[in-house]
Amino acid sequence: MSLMFIDSVIFACIVLLILQCRRKTGSRRLPPGPKPLPVIGNLHLLGDKPHVSLTKLSKAYGPLMSLKLGQVTAIVLSSSEMAKEILQTHDRVFSSRAVPDAVAALNLNVHEMTWLEVSDKWRNLRKIGNKYIVSTAKLEAGQDLRRKKVQDLLQEVGKCCQDGKAVDIAQASFRTTLNLLSNTFFSMDLADTSSENAREFRDVVKAIMDVVGKPNLSDHFPVLRFLDPQGIRRQTGVLCKKLLDIFDRISDERLRSRRKTDQSSTKSDVLDTLLDIAEDKNVDFDLDAIRYLFLELFTAGNDTTSSTLEWAMTELLRNPKAMSRAREELRENIGVGNTVEESDTSRLPYLHAIIKETFRLHPPAPFLIPRKSGSDVEINGFVIPKGATILINAWAIGRDPKIWENPEEFMPERFLDSDTDFRGSNFRLIPFGGGRRICPGLPLATRMLHLMLGSLIHSFEWEVEEKEYLGVEEDFGITLHKARALRALPVRFTS
C-alpha cells in the first residue's frame, strides 16, 4: 500500500514536471518566421528595401513574426493590433531602444533622449522639450520667425517661376526645414546658401543621415562591435563633432551677448530659455546637455519633415484632382493674395487629410525607431524574448488592405469623415510612433508641414517637365526618401 502510494506520488511528480516543461517550452515559442541560415540567419531576406521584404514575409508568417538577423532576434509587427500591443498594452516593457552601434560615438547613446532608457534623465529631457521647445506657447512665439522663412522659400520659388526653372523640392524643403528649426531654436538661419557655415551644416546633417542609415554589420553581430568593421561609428563621431562645434560657437556667442546686454534685450528663444535652465544649479541640465539636445533635434527633425513635404508634393502632382481640391480650399479660406499662416491651418481639413494620407503611404521612419524588449512577454501565445529588437512596420500597416480601402491609392478624402489621427491613440496611422516614446517633435513637425505645403500650393501652380520625377520608387535609409528627387516647375503665381 505504501509502495503504491510512493509510486503514485512519483508518477504525479513526473507528470507535473512534464506538463510544466511543456508549458515552459510552449510559452517560450517564438512567433513564426522563415528558417534562419547558419551564421547570417535571415539577413539575406532583407534586400535593399527591408520594409517591402518584411511586408511580403508577413503575408506568409503573419503580423507577429520572428527573424534572426545575424546574432540578433528581431520581432516584426505588421498590423495595427500588434502595434497596439507594443505601443499601448505593453508600452512599459517595450519602452527602451535597440541602440545602434553608430550612436556609441561621442557617447550619443548616453546623452540623447532617443537612446536613453526610460529614466530620470530621459524624463527630464522630455519634460524640457515639451515645456520649453514644443509647448503651444513656445510654438506660438516662434510663428513670426517661421513665417519669414517660408516667405524666403516663396521668393526663391518665385524667382524660379520667373526664370522658367524647376525647383528641386527635396533640396528646397531640406533648406527651409533647417531654417525653420534653427530659427525656432536660436533665431538664426543655418541654411543660408551664401554662408560657408550654413553650407557646411547642411552637408554634415545630410552626411550623418547617410552614414547612420547604412546597414551596419556591428548591429547584427555585436561581437564585431569592437572592430567597427565599416567605420560607421568612427564616421558618425567625426560628423557629429562638427555639428557640436557649430552649436558650441552659437552658444558661446549667445553667452557673450547675454553678458554684455541686459536680460530684457535677449531673444527669449529656445536657446535663451535653455541657457536660463542650465544656469539653475538645481536642475540636471548643463551646456553639454544643450549641445547634445540640439544635435538630436536637428538630426531627428530635419530629414523626416523635409522628406514628407517632397512626398506630399509628389502625390499632389500625381493626383491633379486632389491638388485642385486643396487649392480650392486654400482660395476659399485664405483668399487670393493672402499668405498662409500657421493659425489658418485648422480651417483647412483637406490640407490636413493630405498630410495624413502622405504619412499613411510614406511614413518617414518605416520601422519607427526600433525598440527593445525589456523582458519576456507573451503575445498571442508567442513569446517575445527579453532583448529582442522590435520592428513595428508602420509602412505595412499603412498599406494593410484589411484597414484601408484601395490602400495603394492616394485618397485624402478617406480621412475627411474619420477620426483617425496620428497622435498616438489610433494604431492604424503611426508615423510618429506611440506610447511614452512618441515623437516629441510632432507639434512642431505638423505646423511646419502644413505651413510649407499650404504656402507652396496656394502661391503657385505646379507642373513637372518629365513624368519620371513623379515615380514613387523609394530609397531605404534612416528616412524613407524618394529615389528620384522631385523637380517641379512653378508655372504661375496664384497669390
Ligand code: HEM
Ligand atoms: C515628419 C516628421 C517626423 C516624424 C515622422 C518623426 C517620427 C518619429 C518616430 C517614429 C519616433 C519614434 C517614436 C516611438 O518610438 O514610438 C520619433 C522620435 C523622436 N523624434 Fe521625431 N519625427 C518627426 C519630426 C521630429 C521633429 C521635428 C523633432 C524635433 C525637433 C523630432 C524629435 C524626436 C526625438 C527627440 C525623438 C526621440 C524620443 C524618445 O525616444 O523619447 N522629431 N520621431
